[in-house]
Amino acid sequence: MESNQTDSLSQRPVFWLIIVIAIFFLKGVFLSVLLPLFQGPDEQTHYATIQYLSESKEKSWPIVTKKSIPEKNNIATYHFSQEIIKSAQITQFDEIISQRENTQEFSNSIQGLDENELLENHWKRYIDIYPVNTSGYSSFYYSVASALEKSFPDQSILFRFFMIRLISVFLGVAIVWLCYLTTRKIGLSSMQSLTIATLIAFQPMFSATAAIVNIDISLIFSFSLFTYASVSLLKDSFRLMHILLLFFSLVLAFFSKGPGIVLFIIVQPLLVYLAYKHFKVNPRKFFWFIFLGVSVVIGSFFLAVPKDYLISLTNLGAISKFNSPAESLSKYIEKTTAFGALKDMHASYWGNFGWLDTKIPSAVLDVIWIVEIISLLGIILFIFSKKKIEYLPNKKFILFSIGILAALQLAIRFYDWRVFDTTGKIIIGTPGRYFLPNIIPHILLVVTGLGFFTKNEKQFNVLIKVLAILMILLSLYSIFDVIIPRYYL
Amino acid sequence: MPIKLQFKQLKNERLWLSIIFIVGLLFIFISLINKLSFPDTSYNFLGTTGKAKLDPGAPVTQVFTAKENNLNQIKVLLENSDMKFGEKIVFSLDDSSCNYTIAEKTYNFLDLSPFIYYRLRFPEIPDSAGRAYCLKITYFSPYDRGSDRPYIGASEGEQFTGWSYANSGNGRIYENRTLQMRPSYGTGSFWRDIERLADRLSQYKPVLLKGFVLEIISATFILGTLFLGTAIVKR
Numbered sequence: 001m002e003s004n005q006t007d008s009l010s011q012r013p014v015f016w017l018i019i020v021i022a023i024f025f026l027k028g029v030f031l032s033v034l035l036p037l038f039q040g041p042d043e044q045t046h047y048a049t050i051q052y053l054s055e056s057k058e059k060s061w062p063i064v065t066k067k068s069i070p071e072k073n074n075i076a077t078y079h080f081s082q083e084i085i086k087s088a089q090i091t092q093f094d095e096i097i098s099q100r101e102n103t104q105e106f107s108n109s110i111q112g113l114d115e116n117e118l119l120e121n122h123w124k125r126y127i128d129i130y131p132v133n134t135s136g137y138s139s140f141y142y143s144v145a146s147a148l149e150k151s152f153p154d155q156s157i158l159f160r161f162f163m164i165r166l167i168s169v170f171l172g173v174a175i176v177w178l179c180y181l182t183t184r185k186i187g188l189s190s191m192q193s194l195t196i197a198t199l200i201a202f203q204p205m206f207s208a209t210a211a212i213v214n215i216d217i218s219l220i221f222s223f224s225l226f227t228y229a230s231v232s233l234l235k236d237s238f239r240l241m242h243i244l245l246l247f248f249s250l251v252l253a254f255f256s257k258g259p260g261i262v263l264f265i266i267v268q269p270l271l272v273y274l275a276y277k278h279f280k281v282n283p284r285k286f287f288w289f290i291f292l293g294v295s296v297v298i299g300s301f302f303l304a305v306p307k308d309y310l311i312s313l314t315n316l317g318a319i320s321k322f323n324s325p326a327e328s329l330s331k332y333i334e335k336t337t338a339f340g341a342l343k344d345m346h347a348s349y350w351g352n353f354g355w356l357d358t359k360i361p362s363a364v365l366d367v368i369w370i371v372e373i374i375s376l377l378g379i380i381l382f383i384f385s386k387k388k389i390e391y392l393p394n395k396k397f398i399l400f401s402i403g404i405l406a407a408l409q410l411a412i413r414f415y416d417w418r419v420f421d422t423t424g425k426i427i428i429g430t431p432g433r434y435f436l437p438n439i440i441p442h443i444l445l446v447v448t449g450l451g452f453f454t455k456n457e458k459q460f461n462v463l464i465k466v467l468a469i470l471m472i473l474l475s476l477y478s479i480f481d482v483i484i485p486r487y488y489l
Numbered sequence: 490m491p492i493k494l495q496f497k498q499l500k501n502e503r504l505w506l507s508i509i510f511i512v513g514l515l516f517i518f519i520s521l522i523n524k525l526s527f528p529d530t531s532y533n534f535l536g537t538t539g540k541a542k543l544d545p546g547a548p549v550t551q552v553f554t555a556k557e558n559n560l561n562q563i564k565v566l567l568e569n570s571d572m573k574f575g576e577k578i579v580f581s582l583d584d585s586s587c588n589y590t591i592a593e594k595t596y597n598f599l600d601l602s603p604f605i606y607y608r609l610r611f612p613e614i615p616d617s618a619g620r621a622y623c624l625k626i627t628y629f630s631p632y633d634r635g636s637d638r639p640y641i642g643a644s645e646g647e648q649f650t651g652w653s654y655a656n657s658g659n660g661r662i663y664e665n666r667t668l669q670m671r672p673s674y675g676t677g678s679f680w681r682d683i684e685r686l687a688d689r690l691s692q693y694k695p696v697l698l699k700g701f702v703l704e705i706i707s708a709t710f711i712l713g714t715l716f717l718g719t720a721i722v723k724r
Binding site for chain 2: 016019020022023026027029030033034036037090091092095096099100101102103104105106107108109110111112115118155156158159162163191195198359361363462465466468469470472473475476477480481482484485486488489
């Protein structure tokens with residue numbers, strides 16, 4: 001796919017990659033400033049968790065135990081530190097959260113009303129009411145952020161909080177870089193890879209996720225690393241470096257967020273395929289060997305892992321609200337595949353910022369929907385087509401992308417269904433941002449699907465350029481016509 | 490001949506990409522400039538909310554006092570606003586008697602629903618501070634949409650004591666309530682508007698990301714993006 005391009009981009013790919021990454025970084029810093037304090041989904045809880053982990057192990061302060069359920073629109077009822085509660089109150093957290101018609105009250109200077117109080121640093125930074133309302137997850141993101149939080153004890157909450165947001169920006173930078181490496185590994189030209197990296201760098205929801213305090217960004221990073229390692233293995237077969245990267249990404253995913261477990265499922269058929277290709281054994285023998293191997297692994301897994309853990313993970317011990325699993329499942333599918341539900345999911349994949357109250361207008365999202373449907377058609381035709389299209393990725397990479405996409409979809413929906421089964425309500429839901437960990441395979445599929453309808457590599461190059469220009473425009477539109485008017489105008 | 494054709498194709502491709510990029514940028518920045526007005530943020534719509542349902546031909550009105558000079562927009566939260574062919578909603582800024590129209594804007598079925606607020610824009614009124622104005626919203630429709638008709642959000646609470654609006658559709662005056670609307674002000678010049686926006690963006694942010702630093706970051710990001718976009722178009 002390295003055509004005889006003579007453009008500056010192909011000649012100086014490193015320079016242009018640095019440009020893309022630098023602009024992504026600046027955009028990340030700008031976005032991290034645009035989104036007001038705690039206005040990312042669950043951001044106050046994530047920060048409370050980081051602060052809790054930063055507390056000294058010896059709790060030298062009096063702790064009160066109070067059993068109460070936090071009220072959704074009253075931050076004061078959460079068992080967080082005094083600093084978080086006071087800061088949230090000063091920045092009108094309860095008035096703005098999920099209420100798109102409300103904003104902070106602004107002064108006529110660069111100093112906000114009562115902002116000095118946030119700078120005085122005199123509030124308690126530890127939680128003294130238990131049980132704490134911090135996140136139940138353990139994530140490497142929290143560990144890194146907690147180290148940063150502890151590094152600046154004399155700085156204000158504004159400084160510490162916005163510095164932690166920058167961790168997300170740096171992870172975003174790494175994801176854009178991994179996207180470039182992945183597409184290069186697949187065999188796309190440097191120009192094509194840079195253009196696809198631009199698509200990722202300007203995807204509005206990914207950009208926003210890489211600008212707030214959250215653990216989803218660590219999961220997106222883990223998935224991206226896993227994708228790169230997998231693609232490298234598929235391309236170059238077994239190489240120690242790639243095997244190590246693959247297992248490192250699994251460990252990172254496990255210590256990122258719950259859905260990271262999906263990669264442990266995906267890695268198995270991947271390794272089986274790689275072993276089959278590498279050892280070139282008799283297919284029948286190989287099949288029996290795998291059958292036996294998988295039986296032993298699954299058997300050992302069930303014997304080794306405590307049943308309680310499996311039951312809690314799958315929610316199988318709880319009493320169902322339905323007469324049968326089939327009824328529960330069909331009701332769940334009916335609810336979550338309704339047109340409105342799919343539209344909401346689509347919106348929050350592409351751009352529903354803040355506390356999901358700052359949505360890109362549906363007319364814009366509808367255009368993206370049409371593009372994606374066309375690309376889906378292209379992917380289906382591409383998979384079943386016998387035509388060899390040199391300038392598109394090899395089918396094994398496409399099948400891998402579909403596999404990882406399907407696995408995450410199924411896992412998130414399975415977990416959501418298990419909760420639905422026992423409550424009769426959609427409690428967790430399937431917001432599109434939960435699927436951002438697969439942003440690289442997704443964009444690769446969209447580009448390939450649309451690329452199927454092009455006649456030659458030149459047309460394909462024009463196509464991805466158009467997509468990149470449109471993505472840049474969508475990103476600018478999201479920032480200047482959606483986010484800024486929502487919070488400041 | 491084939492070389493000429495290739496060159497022509499390349500030129501066409503660049504031309505179309507340039508057009509897409511430039512038109513898109515113009516749309517984005519003109520749209521931002523149209524919204525560049527600073528609403529009164531001293532109140533939020535909290536607590537009990539209601540609906541001021543719009544009856545065809547019957548205006549809903551609210552008299553308010555401008556807090557600042559350079560009043561240039563009124564933001565109104567209009568819900569259920571997807572209009573059918575033949576329907577329209579007229580927003581007008583009148584004098585305090587609600588009889589003399591100062592500015593007017595009509596939305597019909599061809600207009601896309603705006604992001605959050607409908608905006609009634611008009612030339613800045615330099616000496617607006619302290620003066621009373623009337624916001625009038627009138628809905629016209631050939632259909633009987635029943636309870637499905639558009640409405641303006643309405644809020645009540647301590648902060649709205651003394652405020653009121655009137656719905657001529659049901660002939661009622663709602664005391665101590667307000668329509669969900671915000672008068673919005675300019676500064677008298679485009680660059681001062683930008684400065685004021687930069688001030689707002691800087692509030693409740695760490696010192697090292699405020700003011701000049703933030704302006705440098707945003708300007709570099711915008712210029713860098715334009716540079717990258719141009720490179721994609723040209724290459």
